[in-house]
Amino acid sequence: MHELSIVMSIVDTVEKERGKQQADAVESIELDIGMISGVEMDAFYFAWDAGVSKTILENTKLKINRPPAKAKCTACGHSFAATSSFDACPECGNPFCDIISGKELRIKRMIVIKN
Numbered sequence: 001m002h003e004l005s006i007v008m009s010i011v012d013t014v015e016k017e018r019g020k021q022q023a024d025a026v027e028s029i030e031l032d033i034g035m036i037s038g039v040e041m042d043a044f045y046f047a048w049d050a051g052v053s054k055t056i057l058e059n060t061k062l063k064i065n066r067p068p069a070k071a072k073c074t075a076c077g078h079s080f081a082a083t084s085s086f087d088a089c090p091e092c093g094n095p096f097c098d099i100i101s102g103k104e105l106r107i108k109r110m111i112v113i114k115n
């Protein structure tokens with residue numbers, strides 16, 4: 001499952017960061033998962049519960065932000081709300097637009113506990 005491998009890589013990243021910061025536990029973690037990141041949220045929550053069991057994140061509070069999809073036209077510079085990575089510009093019809101948000105998949109912030 002794609003989502004489980006995402007969760008495992010988050011656990012991995014957090015473990016490394018915890019080592020660096022010499023923290024004992026992680027109180028909360030905040031993730032950005034863009035609307036067109038390709039992550040299926042039901043599957044993600046399911047994978048989260050399974051994946052963090054017996055890890056540093058087992059009792060960590062999870063917060064998820066869903067940045068909306070936005071694109072910018074490479075021809076006319078118009079910015080617009082996108083529904084996929086392949087939307088054409090609604091102003092000029094140019095099919096080559098840059099996605100400027102909505103594909104995020106990252107740890108935005110985590111709060112650690114140190115004794």
Ligand SMILES: [Zn+2]
Nearest residue numbers: 073076089092
């Ligand atoms: Zn355009």
